[in-house]
Amino acid sequence: MTVRPIVSSKASHATRDGDGVKIQRIAGFHQHLMDPFLMLDELKADESKDYIGGFPPHPHRGIETLTYMLHGHFRHQDHLGNVGELRDGGAQWMSAGRGIIHSELPIATDGAMHGFQLWINLPAAKKMQAADYRDFQPETIPNIALSENLQAKLIAGSLAGQQGPLENPAVSMLLANIHGEGALALPVNASFKAMAYIYQGQVSHEGVSYSRGNMLFFGEGDEINLDLENAGLLLLAGEPIAEPVVHWGPFVMNTQQEIDQAIADYQNGTIT
Numbered sequence: 488m489t490v491r492p493i494v495s496s497k498a499s500h501a502t503r504d505g506d507g508v509k510i511q512r513i514a515g516f517h518q519h520l521m522d523p524f525l526m527l528d529e530l531k532a533d534e535s536k537d538y539i540g541g542f543p544p545h546p547h548r549g550i551e552t553l554t555y556m557l558h559g560h561f562r563h564q565d566h567l568g569n570v571g572e573l574r575d576g577g578a579q580w581m582s583a584g585r586g587i588i589h590s591e592l593p594i595a596t597d598g599a600m601h602g603f604q605l606w607i608n609l610p611a612a613k614k615m616q617a618a619d620y621r622d623f624q625p626e627t628i629p630n631i632a633l634s635e636n637l638q639a640k641l642i643a644g645s646l647a648g649q650q651g652p653l654e655n656p657a658v659s660m661l662l663a664n665i666h667g668e669g670a671l672a673l674p675v676n677a678s679f680k681a682m683a684y685i686y687q688g689q690v691s692h693e694g695v696s697y698s699r700g701n702m703l704f705f706g707e708g709d710e711i712n713l714d715l716e717n718a719g720l721l722l723l724a725g726e727p728i729a730e731p732v733v734h735w736g737p738f739v740m741n742t743q744q745e746i747d748q749a750i751a752d753y754q755n756g757t758i759t
Contacts, residue, residue, distance in 0.1 A: 488674065491681060491708035493692050495520060499529060499684075499700045506540025508532075508593065513684065513702045516734045520704040522680055522727040523658045525550065525606040525739060527702070529686060533599040541592035546758050547583035548749045549614040549739040551607040551657060554579045554591070555642060555664065555721075557686075559600035565589035566759060569620040576625030578642050580653050582609070586749075586758035587618040603686075603721060605662075610728050611741050613657045618759070623652040637667040637715065644724070646673075660725035670714050673722070677709040681724040688718030 499511040511529040515521030532538045541562075554561055555578040562572045563579055566588045571579055575596055581587065593600050609616075623642070629649045631639040639646060643653035644661030651662065661675065666687065675681050682704045683690075689698045691714045697703060699718075705711060711722075731741045738749040752758040 488710040489708040490710050490712045491675070491705035493703050494706040495704040496697055497702045499702070505542035508540060508542065509537035511700060516732050520680065521682065522729065523608045523725045524723055525608050527684055528604045530593060530603065531601045535595065538593040538595065538600050542590060544588055544590045545737055546586060546588045546753050547737045548586045548758065549583065549609055551580065551582045551609060553605045553607060553642070553662065554602065556602035559596045559602060560594035561602060562592040562594060563589060563620070563622070565620060567618060567620065571620070571622035573622060574625055576628065577623060578628065579622040580620070582619040582657065584613070584618040585615040586752065588759065605723065607658065608728055608732065608739060609657050611730055614740060627652045633665070633671065634669055636669045637665065637671060640664040658726050658728060661722065663722045664719065665722055666719040668715055668717055671712065673711045674709060675711055675724050677707070678726060679724040680727050681705040681711060683723070684721045686719050686721060689716050690714060690718050690720060
């Protein structure tokens with residue numbers, strides 16, 4: 488096995504989105520290190536004013552989203568008639584394809600909320616496919632013992648002979664929530680880009696420590712080695728798309744002309 492080096496790290500930045508929802512964001516629309524992923528938002532709040540407004544109805548085209556809640560619920564509703572509410576530990580996946588209009592409402596458990604939303608790019612050949620939606624309640628997400636003190640919740644891809652519930656995404660990927668204490672040695676497909684977002688504690692690699700709120704980007708290899716200190720991290724790995732990315736608000740396409748068309752379609756009511 489060839490251990491992947493950490494080639495870069497990036498701190499999340501505070502922002503608000505939707506109707507004032509408090510977010511820590513890592514954006515990488517034009518960073519090849521994140522391909523096929525575009526953006527990761529961490530939603531963490533213990534005051535209702537920081538999440539109560541949620542995300543009122545809005546459109547998307549050209550992306551997929553994956554929402555994963557550690558603590559709290561998350562309610563999705565869209566123009567296709569899909570309605571889903573996650574419980575603590577659940578996930579939901581949405582493919583916007585050629586267009587979807589949806590709303591999202593974070594709901595606290597015991598006054599607190601903590602979760603993530605990941606934007607995943609769609610290849611040009613799939614950007615105009617039909618929209619789709621699936622949710623995965625916590626009991627459908629495998630809990631894998633990586634060692635005596637390390638656990639993984641597997642959302643997508645394969646790990647230790649088990650398969651995550653998100654099947655046949657547009658791009659091959661591995662998504663897992665890894666938490667605990669000790670040395671992590673995790674095989675990752677050598678063709679994937681790989682990164683890890685630290686949401687709790689700290690991790691170290693070759694004597695260098697990284698704290699919560701940082702995304703680590705790994706170079707080439709087929710194994711990730713980290714030491715976790717009472718840590719939690721979201722591991723993201725996926726097959727890069729390597730296509731042009733043009734981003735405007737909720738739309739991600741390959742050319743400015745396609746973005747202009749998405750805006751026009753939404754304005755005249757034909758986005759879907």
